[in-house]
Amino acid sequence: MINKISGTEIRALAKHICMSPHKARRVIDQIRGCSYEQTLMILELMPYRVCYPVFKLVYSAAANASHNMGLNEADSFISKAEVHGGAMMKKFKPKARGRSYPIKRPTCHITIVLKERKKSPLVV
Template identity: 40%
Template sequence: MEAKAVAKFIRVSPRKTRLVAETVKGKPVEDALNVLRFTPKKPARILSKVLYSAIANAEQKPGVDVDALVIDKIIVNEGPTWKRIKPRAMGRAYRIRKRTSHITVVVKEA
């Protein structure tokens, strides 16, 4: 039995989020939460929230042992990019791209 949680339009770069997601992919949820708790990066906090949501979704299904859950997939896709400008010297403007992410966490019983 598998359960899934999705977070969309999260204001963190997908490239940086994938680095943190690769560290917990395939691990039991308890170990993954401990790794994320002590990872000093912004995506770690966001990923732990999505993982907690996936665990809560799994608890809703009958006959699921929460202690035996393992992270099956973590998918980090690119969301829409916010475009801003930064004024520069002599009337120029540089483009700033504020990237967003769509994060999907799938957990299943081992």
């Protein structure tokens, strides 16, 4: 995992996750715009295999926010979540009569961006 900090947003990036980008987007679309705590609950309860790498990535981004920037994890939310296709791993499976068939294992890159919610001032 590669973690970057730019401005007030905290960015975490996971590369070469052995998962189809289409299957990863199914989970990422559910957590986009949610708060940090709500995101962790959603990811723990969803039955998909990609939830664990995304959970680790969100947790890492929140840890970076609290350690490097001093931000409160409870006040942060997922402002941007993206999935991009990575390199395709290609193998050949031997079949009958000396033939072979290709096996393509897709990978994906997942980017999570956390931002802190703006607190509205009280008008007196």
